[in-house]
Amino acid sequence: MLRVEGLTKRYKAGDHALKGVSFTVEPGQVVGLIGPSGAGKSTLIRCVNRLVDPTAGKVFLNDAEITSGAGDLRRVRRRIGMIFQEYALVERLTVMENVLSGRLGYVSFWRSFFRRFPAGDIEQAFRLLDRVGLTEHADKRADALSGGQRQRVGIARALEQNPELLLIDEPTASLDPKTSRQIMRLIVEICRESNLPAIINIHDVALAQMFVDRIIGLRAGEVVFDDVPSRLDNAA
Ligand code: ADP
Ligand code: ADP
Numbered sequence: 001m002l003r004v005e006g007l008t009k010r011y012k013a014g015d016h017a018l019k020g021v022s023f024t025v026e027p028g029q030v031v032g033l034i035g036p037s038g039a040g041k042s043t044l045i046r047c048v049n050r051l052v053d054p055t056a057g058k059v060f061l062n063d064a065e066i067t068s069g070a071g072d073l074r075r076v077r078r079r080i081g082m083i084f085q086e087y088a089l090v091e092r093l094t095v096m097e098n099v100l101s102g103r104l105g106y107v108s109f110w111r112s113f114f115r116r117f118p119a120g121d122i123e124q125a126f127r128l129l130d131r132v133g134l135t136e137h138a139d140k141r142a143d144a145l146s147g148g149q150r151q152r153v154g155i156a157r158a159l160e161q162n163p164e165l166l167l168i169d170e171p172t173a174s175l176d177p178k179t180s181r182q183i184m185r186l187i188v189e190i191c192r193e194s195n196l197p198a199i200i201n202i203h204d205v206a207l208a209q210m211f212v213d214r215i216i217g218l219r220a221g222e223v224v225f226d227d228v229p230s231r232l233d234n235a236a
Contacts, residue, residue, distance in 0.1 A: 001026055002048070002165050002197050007057035009043050009221075017043040019221040020057070025165075025197040030188050032208035032229070033201045035218035041201045044218070045167050048199070050076055061164055081158030083187075085170040087150040089157075091143040095134055098142050098153050099125040102160030121160070128156040132186065148179035155187060159194075166191065166198035173203060180204070184211040205232070 002025040009018040018040045025031050033041050046052045048059050053068040060066065066076045081102070089098045090107075097107045103121050104110050110117055129135050132152040137145065142153060151171060158166060171187065172180035188211050191198045202208045208215055209229040217225030217232070225232060 001060075001062060002199070003060040003063075004044075004048070005058045005060070007044065007047055007059065008055045009040070009047060009052065010055045016221050018047070018054070018057075021218070021221070021223055022057075023216060023223065023226060025199060027195040027197055028192050029214060030191050030198045030200060030212045032212035032215045033199055033218065034203075034205055034208060034215060035224075038220075039218040040221040041218055042169075043221075045169060045199065045201055048165075049080055049082065049167055078161060079164045081161055081163030081166045083151070083154050083158050083166060083168040083171050085173045087147075087154045087174075089142040089150055089153055092141060094139050094141055095129065095145070095153050096122075096125055096138040099128060099156045099160050102157035103162075125156070125160055128159050131159075131190065132156045146179075147175050148183060151175065151179075151183050152186070155183075155190065159190070163196065166196055168198060168200040170201055170203060172207065180207060181210070188212065 005022050007018050007021040008016065010016045021044060033044065035041055043052065047054045050068060050073055058065055058067045061079060064071065090101065093107060100117055100121055101107045104117065129138055132155055134149060134152050137149065142150065168187065172183055175183060184207060200212065209232060212229060215225060215227065215229050215232055216223060
């Protein structure tokens with residue numbers, strides 16, 4: 001479970017980007033984060049992932065505080081799986097190696113130094129590749145894949161590190177509508193079956209409404225909506 005308490009961020013050069021944001025995300029629950037540009041969505045994601053330090057407030061992951069000062073940064077990051085808009089794959093590595101990098105960090109180091117990867121990690125990577133439908137592409141280089149396939153690699157890589165939370169930034173912004181729906185469906189199914197909480201920063205409100213369990217709307221650093229997607233139409 002993720003718990004965000006009174007999260008406040010004021011950047012040096014400006015106004016408050018977040019003003020006391022609080023919410024919890026239950027295991028298996030997928031939250032869509034929406035709001036106009038400048039609302040504070042990225043700042044919220046960055047505070048949870050410790051890319052920026054909040055001015056005030058706390059973040060707890062499964063009851064352990066992960067806000068700055070509490071816990072080693074690398075260990076906190078290992079507990080959070082990230083999925084990105086532009087996939088952030090290593091183009092010249094294979095699908096399998098990209099997935100393994102979720103656990104091993106520098107896979108080219110492992111490959112050249114130990115000449116093989118830990119068997120248990122490979123097994124898990126194969127399981128995940130199967131789950132995202134990429135088994136037969138395991139040995140292809142990332143740069144030979146379509147956008148949708150790349151994002152499936154991104155999902156498998158995030159899961160390979162056995163995260164306790166997924167933070168997902170505009171996962172479908174570079175994909176066509178049909179592929180976007182497939183990717184959203186896959187993410188939501190995986191979160192439910194693995195009991196993973198997730199926050200998806202998502203621009204496409206209609207797409208969010210179709211798939212997520214709950215929508216949090218931010219505006220000027222404040223939560224202005226927090227409910228099931230079906231209630232959004234009345235609120236907007
Ligand atoms: P969103 O992701 O919803 O577009 P952001 O979190 O990027 O919103 O931005 C929230 C507010 O914080 C905006 O007013 C933005 O200009 C400001 N902001 C974001 N990043 C910085 C930064 N590094 N320095 C100063 N102000 C920032
Ligand atoms: P528009 O610019 O079309 O007039 P708004 O400025 O109201 O619409 O909304 C812009 C963004 O605000 C949308 O892209 C969406 O992400 C978000 N949004 C829409 N409805 C809500 C809502 N009820 N609560 C919070 N955010 C919303």
